Every structure is written in C-alpha cells, then in structure tokens.
Amino acid sequence: MDFEHVSGFKYRIPRKGKMRVDAAFYASEGILEDLKSEDYASLRQSCNVATLPGVVEPALSMPDIHWGYGFPIGGVAAFDPNDDGVVSPGGVGFDINCGVRLLISGLSRKDVDPGEGRMVEDPQKNRLADALYEGIPSGVGRGRKDTPFSRGDLEEVLVEGAFALVEHGYGEPEDLENIESKGRLAGADPKEVSQRAYQRGVSQLGTLGSGNHFLEVQYIDEVYDEEAARAYGLEEGLVTILIHSGSRGLGHQVCQDYVERCMDAAKRYGIELEDRQLAAAPIRSPEGEAYLGAMAAAANFAFANRQLITHSTRQAFASAGFDSEHQHLRVLYDLAHNNAKFEEHDDREVLVHRKGATRAFGPGNEELPERYRQVGQPVLVPGDMGRYSFVLAGTEEAMRETFGSSAHGAGRKMGRKKAKKAAKGRNIRRELEDKGILIRAANRATIDEEMSEAYKDATEVVDTTDGAGIGKKVARLRPLIVVKG
Amino acid sequence: MTLFEEPPKGGEKERLVRLSGPDLETLLVRWINELVFFVQEESFVPAAAELRIREESEKALSLEARLLGVPLDLEGHGWLGEIKSATFHGLDVRQDGEDWRARVILDV
DSSP, X not given: OOOEEEETTEEEEOOOTTOSSOEEEEXXXXXXXXXXXXXXXXXXXXXXXXTSTTEEEEEEEEEEEEOOSSSOEEEEEEEOGGGTOEEOGGGTOSSTTOEEEEEEEEEEHHHHOTTTTSOTTOHHHHHHHHHHHHHSOOSTTOOOXXXXXXXHHHHHHHHHTHHHHHHTTSSOHHHHHTBGGGGOOTTOOGGGSOHHHHHHHTTTTTOOOSTTOEXXXXXXXXXXXXXXXXXXXXXXXXXXXXXXXXXXXXXXHXXXXXXXXXXXXXXXXXOOOSSGGGOOEETTSHHHHHHHHHHHHHHHHHHHHHXXXXXXXXXXXXXXXXXXXXXXXXXXXXXXXXXXXXXXXXXXXXXXXXXXXXXXXXXXXXXXXXXXXXXXXXXXXOOOTTSOEEEEEOOHHHHHHSSSEEOOOOOBSSOHHHHHHHHTTOOHXXXXXXXXXXXXXXXXXXXXXXXXXXXXXXXXXXXXXXXXXXXXXXXXXXXXXXXXX | OTTBSSOOOOOSEEEEEEEEESSHHHHHHHHHHHHHHHHHXXXXXXXXXXXXXXXXXXXXXXXXXXXXXXXXXXXXXXXXXXXXXXXXXXXXXEEETTEEEEEOOEEO
C-alpha cells in the first residue's frame, strides 16, 4: 500500500488504477501499526470507494477505521449529484442511523453511586440498574409488548421521526432542538420501505437491540475544554446517560432490500463495482431516489427509537426514586454515525456518506442549536463498557478537511469468538463490579464478547482526532451502570 | 450456523420457504437472511431442512424448503450474538467435485 505522510496525523493515498480521486486517512503510530497488521485491508476498501462515479476528493478514513463490508467502517465519502454521483446503501450500512444520544441529568455521582464504586450491593445503584433493564427491552427477540405504535401508525414515525414521538407525549419539544436534523430527515418515503421491514420494525420501536448496543449511566470524571463544557452544560461529577442504538430490524431490512436493487441498477447504469457490497445507483435515478427515501424513513425510525428509549429512561429514573427536579434528563445531543445526507461543502451540494463516522460541524454553523454555535457541535465517541467514552466538539478544520466529519468510537480489536475465548475462566461481570460498574445483560455471551479488551482504547482514537484538528476533546465519561442486550 | 453454541438437532415446528434469485450467490444470501429472520424476529430456530433448488430459466433460480425446528431458547441453545445480515462482500459459491463450497461473510 503506497501512501504519503502529509502532516501531523494525516496521510494521503495517491490516486492509482481505477481510483478517480486520492484517498486520505488519519492515524497515530499505534493506529498505523494496526493498519499494517491487517495488511491495510481497510485502506484498500477506502481505495475501492474512490473508484465510484462522482466521488469528491478525498475518500476518507477516520482514526477509528477498520475493515467493513464494501465501505470500511470509519469511512466518509461525498458524491456530487451533478457529476453522475452515486448513492450506495453499503456506504451507510445495515444499521441505518445507528447513533448515540447523550442525556445530562441534574444528579451528581454521589446521588447514583453513594459508595463511589466501593459497594456492589449499593441499593440505590442496583435499583436504578434494575429499573433501566426492566424498562428498556434489550437483546434479541425482545420487542416491546407495550409498543405505542401500530403497523398503521408506523408510517407517521417513518416520516416524522422523533417529532412523532414528542407529539404523542413521549418527550419534550426541547429534545428535538438537540438532535441532528431535529430528529427528522426530510424526504422520507414510507412507500419505499418493504412490508418485511415494517413487520420487523413494529415491535422494536423503543428497544436497544443487542451486540454492541447499550445504555450506560456515567459520570464526568474529566473536563478538557472549559468553554465548550460550559456551553454544553457539562461539569465534573455530573451524571450522564449514553444511549447507543439504531434502526433495528427495519433498517437492516431496508439495507438488504436496496443492496440487491442497487446491484441490478449498477449493471444497467454501467457502474463498475470493485466489491458487490459497494452496489450503487446514480443519486438522480429512480433507484437512487427510492433508496434515499427508504433510508430517510429508516433513519427517522432510529431517531424515534432513541426518543422512546429516552422516555423509558426518564421513567426508570423516576421509578428508582429520583425526584423529577433533580433527575430531569436533558438531551445534550443525538447524532447518527451511519447515514447519507445532502450537505453543502465548498459551495456545492454533495451527498455525504458516513459509515461508522460522525457529523462534526464546527463553530458558527447554522444547523447547530444556538447554545452550541459558538463552540461547535457535540461529538459523542463511545469507548467500551469498562473504561470510558468521550465528548468532543466539531471544528472548522473538520469542515475544511473531512466534510465536517469525525471518529465515532473505539473500534473492535478482537472478534466475538476471540473475545469469548479470552473471557473463558474469567468472570467479566465480577471484574466490572470490582471497578464499580454494575452490568445488566440478557446473557453471559454478550458480556464476554463486549469485554473491554475486545475494543481498542478510545483514548488513542480521540487523541488522534484531537491532534488532527477534526474534533476537540471536551470531557471524559466513566461508566457506572451498563445495560446491554 | 454461528448463532448458537449448541444448536438444536431437530424439532417438530414447521416452516415453509419459497425464494428466488438470479444466481446461486444471491439465493444463498436470501436463504441465510431468511433463516436469520426466523430466529431473530419470529423466535423460531430451524434445525433441519429439506430443500430443493431449481433452475427456472437462465437467470432465475428457485428454492423451496421445508424447515423443522424449535422455539428459540437463548440460554439453552447458547446464543452467540445477533446477525444483521449476510453480505455480498467476498461472496463465493462453487462446485467442488460432487460437493458445493460457499464463503459468505456475515455482518454481526
């Protein structure tokens, strides 16, 4: 793999062969070693993305890049609709609008964790953990029996997203101000969503899912940027709640349906694919527009999903005995890390695909809530359940260099099988409790495969992101309670 | 299948499946996704199948299957984790003498 060091953490892969543009990636020495150990497989995937029609230079990889299916995870690619640019369902991923939402409470660590991690049996902490686990279905096969929306109502959710939930009393109008795109992507077309997708979605609204999805109660243990922290309302010791979930089976089905449809379309439009999973159609084609309509619908489902989970979280805190004044949970921000959006960059409208990458708009951007405009968009970077997660702020450099994008998480170091093997003979639950972290999960397999060592240390990703200027560190969050499927 | 440590060996609950596709690779992806749907959305674990693939025309294959299985038991079957989808990435189906070999990568 031929690449050049540009400066700092930035590298460029010059265009060659069928690549239409250069590719670029961000890496520390440690990340570079990881890339080398996989024989640069994920960078090769980025080079394949650079072969697609209408791609705008460069095809990008964020610091948390790893190998994916077609597009790498941590990939960002923009396409110009006026230059026969394409849209690719694989460039968004199966879990459309998988994303994260951070809630801020009025509570301090001592309110939730009076023993400060020293008392596993702490009744207050356990009561909250149980209330969250009971109130928010997680895990495979666990749909909601109390789902507030019927199959007929689901169309409204697919068009209106989180707005529909607030209208029906599952949240506050203020919540919507602090969600990317106000929790509702325009252009959603429920008619482009298959019956099978509806069937999968109807009982799953308001559920976490399984795998690496989670809800985590945390506390802020370090603030790096006082100005941004003040603007976001963050301070040391404050209790936060991080929710990681997406569009569930509905989104997976939409992606499955349209990867196949776009494979057919690619043949008819003469689009050469270096990998079938890069299946694509021109943005301005019936197939491209159909996918964008279905994708927006699935994205709205995901926003609504996280909104209903928020409502359930508020209820859980109340049932665990926290009074409404102190436990009031405000949405700091909610953002997607798998989607495709029309955005203006360098005075032209492009379709930006982010697959395992986060939008990170810098200061002054009018899309941001007013209170954040001075400091830039909150960027939420989950780590792993044993260590920490981070809040960053979007930067002007990100707007110039990465289509306003940043890293989205730590990335796995070990596959599930290897993680389970490493966990054999250990009690991961007990190890977490020894660190003051309570876990509630559907089964032991989930806990083992999600152990900390299965993930890279988020610090390296975040430090590289900050060092590259494409996201500025604001605060670090430590887990207290983890709910997993 | 990679969903369970101890997959069930048989069962009495039945499901019928009819699928079609332009080629064997696409049919395989659709078949796997159908099995995943049964497990993850309908809590039915297929343990055995009688299946037939027919060539309807040059670019049309059909698959008919009768599945026998059991209700999903996460702990009992040793649930290993959710599958989002079978992918077309690195997909390969080929005949090897009298046998067939396939490689398919699953998004987990």
